[in-house]
Structures are given as C-alpha cells and as structure tokens.
Amino acid sequence: SFKVDSTGTGTGVLGDEKILNTDQQGNTFFLQDNTRGDGIFTYDGENVSQNILNRPLRVIMRYLPGTLWSDADNVLNDSYDAAAVDAHYYAGLVYDYYLETFNRDSFDNQGAAIKSTVHFGQNYQNAGWLGEPLNQMMYGDGDGVEWLDFSGSFDVIAHEITHAVTDKTANLIYQDESGAMNEAMSDIFGVLAEYWAGLDPDWLMGEDIYTPGISGDALRSLSDPTALGQPDHYSDYLNTTADHGGVHTNSGIINKAAYLLSEGGNHSGVSVNGVGKDKMGDIFYRSLTQYLTENATFSQLRSAAIQSATDLYGSNSSEVTSVQQAFDAVGIN
Numbered sequence: 267s268f269k270v271d272s273t274g275t276g277t278g279v280l281g282d283e284k285i286l287n288t289d290q291q292g293n294t295f296f297l298q299d300n301t302r303g304d305g306i307f308t309y310d311g312e313n314v315s316q317n318i319l320n321r322p323l324r325v326i327m328r329y330l331p332g333t334l335w336s337d338a339d340n341v342l343n344d345s346y347d348a349a350a351v352d353a354h355y356y357a358g359l360v361y362d363y364y365l366e367t368f369n370r371d372s373f374d375n376q377g378a379a380i381k382s383t384v385h386f387g388q389n390y391q392n393a394g395w396l397g398e399p400l401n402q403m404m405y406g407d408g409d410g411v412e413w414l415d416f417s418g419s420f421d422v423i424a425h426e427i428t429h430a431v432t433d434k435t436a437n438l439i440y441q442d443e444s445g446a447m448n449e450a451m452s453d454i455f456g457v458l459a460e461y462w463a464g465l466d467p468d469w470l471m472g473e474d475i476y477t478p479g480i481s482g483d484a485l486r487s488l489s490d491p492t493a494l495g496q497p498d499h500y501s502d503y504l505n506t507t508a509d510h511g512g513v514h515t516n517s518g519i520i521n522k523a524a525y526l527l528s529e530g531g532n533h534s535g536v537s538v539n540g541v542g543k544d545k546m547g548d549i550f551y552r553s554l555t556q557y558l559t560e561n562a563t564f565s566q567l568r569s570a571a572i573q574s575a576t577d578l579y580g581s582n583s584s585e586v587t588s589v590q591q592a593f594d595a596v597g598i599n
C-alpha cells in the first residue's frame with residue numbers, strides 16, 4: 267500500500283512532548299515511521315490476558331502484534347497513548363544510535379522493520395524481545411507502583427532492540443553464561459545508547475520507570491552491580507536453575523567489566539585504565555558481531571574482547587591492556 271509520511275505529536279509516559287513520524291491513510295494516522303529502514307511500527311496489545319506467553323505459538327500469534335496504533339488527529343495526548351508514544355519515538359532513536367554509531371541498519375543490518383506492542387498483558391511487569399518468528403518487542407504497563415509502563419524508559423527499549431541485534435549476530439543462547447552475556451550486552455548498549463541520546467544518561471537501568479514513588483533507585487547498576495543485588499566478580503557467580511540460570515543476576519559480572527573498561531577504577535585489587543565509552547562500545551560491539559558464538563563462555567568473551575581491541579588498536583595498544591585489566595578485575599581469565 268502507498269505510504270504517506272506525516273508528523274504527529276504525543277505526550278510520553280513521563281509527561282514529555284514528542285514529535286512522531288506517522289503514516290496517514292485517508293483521515294486516520296498510524297504509528298508507522300516510514301523514515302527509518304523498512305519502517306517502525308507500534309501496535310496496541312489491548313491488554314489481552316497476559317498469560318499468553320506460555321501458550322502455544324499459534325495461540326500467541328492470534329494476539330500479537332495486535333492492531334497497528336491508529337489515531338484520529340495525529341495528536342496523541344491521552345494517557346492510554348503515552349506508552350505507544352514512547353515505544354515509537356524511542357525505537358526511532360535506537361535505530362539512529364545503531365546506524366550512526368556502528369553503521370548498522372536496524373537490528374539485522376538490512377533495515378528490518380522494528381515492531382513493538384504496548385499494553386501487552388494486564389499489569390504485566392516486564393518488557394521483552396520475542397525472537398523468531400514474531401521478531402517484535404512487547405511492553406507491559408507495569409502496576410503503577412513498582413513499575414510505570416515499560417516503554418517509558420529509553421534504556422529499556424535500547425535493551426530490547428539489542429536483544430534483536432544479539433539474535434542476528436552471536437545469537438547467544440539465553441541460558442547460564444551465554445545468557446548472562448546476552449543480558450549484559452542489552453544493558454551495556456542500553457547505557458551507551460542513553461549516553462548517545464543524552465537522555466539523563468547514567469550507568470543505571472530502568473531508573474525512569476522503576477518505583478515512581480522512590481527517587482534515586484533503579485533495577486540494575488552497571489557501575490556498582492552489588493548495590494542492587496548483582497555480583498560484580500566471577501567468584502560470586504550465582505549457580506541457579508531460576509531465570510534461565512540467573513541471567514539477570516550474573517550479567518552484573520560482565521556489566522562491571524564493561525563499566526571498568528570504559529570508566530576505569532580499582533576493583534578487587536586490580537587497577538583498570540579506562541578507555542572511554544566509545545572505545546568500550548566498539549570493543550564490545552566487535553566482540554558481539556564478529557567473534558562470539560551462541561554457546562560462548564565468559565572466558566571466551568575475554569578472548570573476543572582482547573582480539574577486538576587488537577584488531578582496532580593494535581596488539582601492543584593500551585586498549586588491549588585495559589581489556590585484560592577489566593576482565594582480571596572481575597575474575598574472568
């Protein structure tokens with residue numbers, strides 16, 4: 267069908283105004299951004315029952331992605347619109363981050379359409395990337411106390427789109443050490459994208475939507491994972507069957523290594539010379555897209571990062587030394 271680019275406005279989850287790229291069909295406007303790759307599409311999940319995730323795929327595909335978000339006047343200021351406004355706008359920003367920073371055209375580097383469903387489930391307290399065959403993100407509304415709508419935080423959307431990048435590259439199995447690295451990559455590029463966008467950047471995850479009644483907290487910290495219940499050293503790796511082998515816990519070890527590589531510091535008796543966010547991003551991106559395989563271990567990430575730094579800066583570079591220091595500091599050999 268023909269595409270008619272139009273420009274709308276909307277109010278996000280935190281009450282901020284945004285300009286939106288929409289598509290006009292007749293007198294109706296849709297959250298379809300035709301200006302980026304094969305498009306960015308935002309859908310209404312209409313709060314159908316949340317327990318469809320553990321239903322058979324044929325059942326899930328009856329409900330997802332839902333209906334393409336439509337609006338009568340291209341002004342999306344209703345409270346029900348807010349989650350869609352942010353999912354749509356932030357997905358565009360993350361597309362721009364990957365294109366500008368790594369010359370990557372969407373998550374598959376071939377301009378793949380970026381699809382998001384908001385108002386997924388009922389008071390659903392999570393966001394996620396649903397890989398093949400759906401290849402879309404979904405965002406819950408939270409409960410309004412512990413969580414606001416999950417698309418209201420830029421780092422969440424960068425986290426989820428990075429899962430899509432991971433799936434199309436290293437395809438790290440979502441279990442144990444490879445799963446923890448899968449989660450860590452999503453947090454690390456969530457932070458780097460937030461700094462790139464300049465949206466109140468920090469080394470925290472989810473601070474904008476987590477416990478709106480309490481300021482200063484977050485779901486995870488990359489600068490000090492232990493502050494929010496994660497290990498920051500391999501010796502404290504959590505062996506568990508829960509959460510796919512503790513992928514949201516053990517990611518702290520890799521997150522800490524990335525933080526130290528970028529910012530430097532002394533940790534566990536090891537002094538790390540920081541290389542800065544841009545070089546850390548280049549080293550981790552090259553590791554993810556060129557070297558890691560789906561069953562990679564933490565030790566293999568160390569080797570991949572050393573090889574990536576060698577490729578980028580030379581075998582005797584200070585960057586290679588910093589990579590070795592950062593992984594030493596978190597006990598990964």
Ligand SMILES: CCCCC[C@H](S)C(=O)N[C@@H](Cc1ccccc1)C(=O)N[C@@H](C)C(=O)O
Nearest residue numbers: 392393394395421422425429471472485514
């Ligand atoms: C399909 C079901 C969900 C799978 C886990 C997704 S990828 C995930 O990791 N979601 C993030 C959401 C997030 C991201 C950044 C900041 C805050 C929250 C996550 O960390 N979820 C936590 C709550 C979890 O699943 O334990």
Ligand SMILES: [Ca+2]
Nearest residue numbers: 421470471472
């Ligand atoms: Ca953040």
Ligand SMILES: [Zn+2]
Nearest residue numbers: 425429449452
């Ligand atoms: Zn995740």
